[in-house]
Amino acid sequence: MPEPTPLPTPTSNAVGQSAIRADALPKVNGDFDYASDLAAEGMLWGHTLRSPHPKARIRSIDTAAAEAMAGVAAVLTAADVPGKRTYGLIEDDQPVLADTMANYQGEPVAIIAATDLDTARRAADAITVDYEVLEPLCDPAEAVRRGEYFRHQPLQVGDPDTATAAVVVAREYVVGMQDQAPLGPESGLALPRPDGGVDLRVATQWLHSDQEQIAPCLGLKESQVHLEMAGIGGAFGAREDLSVQVHMAMLALATDKPVKMMYDRAESFLGHVHRHPARMRYEHGADAEGRLVYVRAQIVLDGGAYASTTDAVVGNAASLAVGPYEVEHVAVEAWGTRTNNPPCGAMRGFGGVQTCFAYESQMDALAEELGLDPLEIRRRNAMHQGSKLITGQVVQEPGIDVPNENAPFSPLVDLLDRFAAIPAPAIPAGRDIIELPGGTGNTTHGEGVVRGVGYGVGLKNVCYSEGFDDFSTARIRLELVDGEPVAYVHTAAAEVGQGHQTIQAQIVRTELGIDRVELLPVDTKVGSAGSSSASRQSYMTGGAVKAASEAVRELWATHDLADGPIEATREFRHRPTKPMDPVTGQGDSHVQLALCVHRATVDVDIELGLVKVVDLTCVQDVGKILNPIALEGQIHGASAQGLGLAVMEEMIVDAGVVKNASFTDYLIPTILDMPPMRLEIVENADPAAPYGLRGAGEPPTLSSTPAIVAAIRDATGLALTHVPVRPEHLTRHLVRQP
Amino acid sequence: MTALRAAGAVSTDRPIIFYRPTETADALRFLAERPEAVPVAGGTDLMVGVNYRHIRPEAMLDLTAIVELCTWTDEGTAIRIGSGVPYARIVAELATALPGLAAASRTVGSPQIRNRGTVGGNLATASPAGDAHPPLLATGANIEIAAPEGRRTVAIDDFFTGPKRSVLRPGEIITAVTVPKAAGPQQFLKVGTRNAMVISVCAFALALDLDRRTVGTGIGSAGPTPLRALPAEELELPWAAPAGLTDATVERFGDLVAAAARPIDDVRGTAAYRRHALAVCAARALRRTWRAAFEERSAEWN
Known part of the structure; x- marks a missing residue:
């Protein structure tokens, strides 16, 4: 037997190093191919006709004039859907094309393929839809009363009715409808195949879930629908639900030509789900020392017209309703309502964001009542090793060091204590207007400016919860190329901008000790990788790539690559979870928990109600840093998205109609709104996870919002129970009646 | 062609x-x-x-190849700005002569937009939210319009006729805007819910004329057209004894500006907030310009 090739070590870009992503340079210099850049010889352009009404009965659709137009190749309606009429991520309740009813503004009613996009749009204008406009249901509270909801999840621990508290704070909180606002619009290309199937190139978050939903609607077998990932311009949850997929496939099959679809900005805002707006009534009772005695919460999340992921969002909101704090008596009721508002589903933070704003605001309100420091009240209530979540799940992570033998280790106290070494910034002298609230608007030279500081803590579940049998697949082939071992890695994990592909290559380099790693196209020719969401890809596909690498390494130990390549495919699963009890909400429902704490420092122009966030300091436990620069990017981005929700981002919906479907009026933070950040990254490893990592992409989205609002409260003394905080909220008390 | x-x-x-x-x-x-x-x-x-x-x-x-439209000239007491001169050049080249217009130009969109966008285009669109309009109103600019039958000049006060409507007729082209050189400190304040790159919720421009002892005003995004606040301009100010400018006078000035606005509720803000913010901005603008004129004795009035 020949001597096995000795294992070399990689010379660079192993796990823990700041490997630079392959798409970084092309994205900066404009060479990157986004899904919107896709093209094929002889392709047609697809376009969607959408309902202008939030609720209307469709009496008839006349497509004759559109079909007669020169350049129009196909006009399809619900009657032309080849297979199943509906689809959905959890529940298949969403029509491919509205049939007899349109249930939200922007719901697709007909699709057109034409030689160019402008002709397709003109054809859409030529379609006559006879609508009987009906009264939409837009009030989520009314929807609860009528029993119009996708899920109602109660949760009960102890008995708040028998608990007595020295201090009680009860408030109602409102979270506006945030949008993921990915810069890349929904786009893709469908190519008909000779076997009657279809190839789809599309920017999505979960290829196999798309495939599973698309094939039945087309009346095809899954094996006849092949998907390949196209260049993505942001996702944040907006690409979990289908958008262009079935439509362009229908058009391609109907015309036997490649069909491209690309939404414009307004369509993009109407064509994907949003973050659930929320109305939450919270009552916290504490003893005289500030220890929580009971919490009551009623949480109404508006799911809009179709189910999407509302079911899972409600589960998160209910199970994480009090945050990372110990409470003996809890009563939660959470609903996800069905209305004629825009459909809501996945967005970074996924049900954790809304409740985090409420429970952190409550913690501050209690601290104020008791004259306690905001960090101190959180310390006194912090969960620790052995604590139970309100679902009864025990927080017990063996292997975490116990620095104090007298008390169980609290990962949260660990994070909170680190702020002492990072003081809030001082006010510099001689500031330029761009460093002041109002920025380039020249609204203040210091007039009316007051500084405030606030904290926010977020607790986020990582991976899919509530009993979902989640897995990811990786296939690795190792072969000699020019005498050097090269690993070819094949997964279906969607790179959504988070840098997952870089992580995969780092893992393979580390596990196999080689330098050359090639990532094969991300497609459905390999098993599912699950969704690029729930902060799960490093954990799940990272875990699958690690497992496949280890298998290859084992084979390599007894096999000379000169005799031929080695290949291994592995599926990776996390530990099983359980559903929440439908009555008590109890259940071991989460895989992993992640904590993040923000301190925000803001300057507020208290006369104009304008806010400048001057510093965000973030302390986050990530278990293990896989790639420092990519991780920092995730924390910066998540914090910025939380900042957006705190002070500017809101889809304004009036009677079911979106009023600001544009980047002119849906404002997202610019570099002048986002302060430089100071990060303290903590590695309290989770021994159950690959390398001990904790999902890191979502937690900062939770905590930055309440931290910023707390800082604005500190500056203004106002209660501020609504995000985004608008200038009107900060100046209402100053406005004199004319 | x-x-x-x-x-x-x-x-x-x-x-x-x-x-x-x-x-x-x-x-x-x-x-x-x-x-x-x-x-x-x-x-x-x-x-x-x-x-x-x-x-x-x-x-x-x-219009971008017409040389006449892409240049500005010094006319002695005023600057004639070709309608195609982009905001970026106004910021870079005219900040001393026309500080109010330059300050407003600085707030337009992003650097890319300021490289392309022009005052002429702002006027032709005639949006109540056009950033250039308030300083043009505050300084009494004149719009030069070319028609096949010849050229005419329209005072900025007469230019706007309604939301996105002006006296510009089909077949006409705006060739230039002539803006009097600053005769005192000027200020432009623009309120938006983002710290840059934002359409104004409301805006206010003020120009002190120390020779004539007058105050010029311009209001943006708070009416069907950009507006002047004439009652505020007529408010008596202590020109002879500038130290005597009281808080009450400044606040009265702000209230008069707010009262001159005709705002509505829309997705960018409420009418009540716009009036309130205009009062604050107008008071700040008056204080800043007054201080610059009479306390700091600054050579440059911005």
Whole structure:
């Protein structure tokens, strides 16, 4: 037997190093191919006709004039859907094309393929839809009363009715409808195949879930629908639900030509789900020392017209309703309502964001009542090793060091204590207007400016919860190329901008000790990788790539690559979870928990109600840093998205109609709104996870919002129970009646 | 004259006539021949409408090669700015002579938009939210308009007739705006819910004229058209004894500006907030300019 090739070590870009992503340079210099850049010889352009009404009965659709137009190749309606009429991520309740009813503004009613996009749009204008406009249901509270909801999840621990508290704070909180606002619009290309199937190139978050939903609607077998990932311009949850997929496939099959679809900005805002707006009534009772005695919460999340992921969002909101704090008596009721508002589903933070704003605001309100420091009240209530979540799940992570033998280790106290070494910034002298609230608007030279500081803590579940049998697949082939071992890695994990592909290559380099790693196209020719969401890809596909690498390494130990390549495919699963009890909400429902704490420092122009966030300091436990620069990017981005929700981002919906479907009026933070950040990254490893990592992409989205609002409260003394905080909220008390 | 076949998402079967003359007279002749043609300078408003297919111009008249429109000249007591001069040049080249207009130009969109967008385009669109309008109102600018039958000059006060409407007639081109040089400190304040790159919730411009002892005002985004606050301009100020400017007078000035506005509720803000913010901005602008004129004795009034 020949001597096995000795294992070399990689010379660079192993796990823990700041490997630079392959798409970084092309994205900066404009060479990157986004899904919107896709093209094929002889392709047609697809376009969607959408309902202008939030609720209307469709009496008839006349497509004759559109079909007669020169350049129009196909006009399809619900009657032309080849297979199943509906689809959905959890529940298949969403029509491919509205049939007899349109249930939200922007719901697709007909699709057109034409030689160019402008002709397709003109054809859409030529379609006559006879609508009987009906009264939409837009009030989520009314929807609860009528029993119009996708899920109602109660949760009960102890008995708040028998608990007595020295201090009680009860408030109602409102979270506006945030949008993921990915810069890349929904786009893709469908190519008909000779076997009657279809190839789809599309920017999505979960290829196999798309495939599973698309094939039945087309009346095809899954094996006849092949998907390949196209260049993505942001996702944040907006690409979990289908958008262009079935439509362009229908058009391609109907015309036997490649069909491209690309939404414009307004369509993009109407064509994907949003973050659930929320109305939450919270009552916290504490003893005289500030220890929580009971919490009551009623949480109404508006799911809009179709189910999407509302079911899972409600589960998160209910199970994480009090945050990372110990409470003996809890009563939660959470609903996800069905209305004629825009459909809501996945967005970074996924049900954790809304409740985090409420429970952190409550913690501050209690601290104020008791004259306690905001960090101190959180310390006194912090969960620790052995604590139970309100679902009864025990927080017990063996292997975490116990620095104090007298008390169980609290990962949260660990994070909170680190702020002492990072003081809030001082006010510099001689500031330029761009460093002041109002920025380039020249609204203040210091007039009316007051500084405030606030904290926010977020607790986020990582991976899919509530009993979902989640897995990811990786296939690795190792072969000699020019005498050097090269690993070819094949997964279906969607790179959504988070840098997952870089992580995969780092893992393979580390596990196999080689330098050359090639990532094969991300497609459905390999098993599912699950969704690029729930902060799960490093954990799940990272875990699958690690497992496949280890298998290859084992084979390599007894096999000379000169005799031929080695290949291994592995599926990776996390530990099983359980559903929440439908009555008590109890259940071991989460895989992993992640904590993040923000301190925000803001300057507020208290006369104009304008806010400048001057510093965000973030302390986050990530278990293990896989790639420092990519991780920092995730924390910066998540914090910025939380900042957006705190002070500017809101889809304004009036009677079911979106009023600001544009980047002119849906404002997202610019570099002048986002302060430089100071990060303290903590590695309290989770021994159950690959390398001990904790999902890191979502937690900062939770905590930055309440931290910023707390800082604005500190500056203004106002209660501020609504995000985004608008200038009107900060100046209402100053406005004199004319 | 060239016919361009636009690529990609724009129609491939209907050519758009695209004309790029070098003389104003040629431009006017083209407009006379093709009344449907749409003039375009920076295109920062127009192309948004084209992208959304709100407008599908069959012919476009590109004004960017007309030298007369792309230059500014010093006319002694005023600066004549060609309608095609981009904001970026006003910021870089005219901040001393026209501090109010330069300050407003600084707040327009992003650097890319300021490189392309023009005051002429702002006027032609005539949006109540146009950033250039308040300083033009505060300084009493004049708009020069070319028509086939000759040129006419319209005072800025008479230019706007309604939301996105002006006295500009079909077949006419705005050739220049003439802005009096600053005769005292000027201020421009723009309120937006983002710290940059934002359409104003409301805006206010103020120009002190130390020679004439007058105050000029301009209000943006708080009425069907950009507005002057005439009652505020008429408020008696202690010109002879500037130290005697009281808080009460400053606040009265702010209230008069707020009262002159005719705001509405929309997605960018409420009418009540706009009035309140205008009062605050006007008071700040008066304090800042007064201090600059009489306390700091600054050589540059900004």
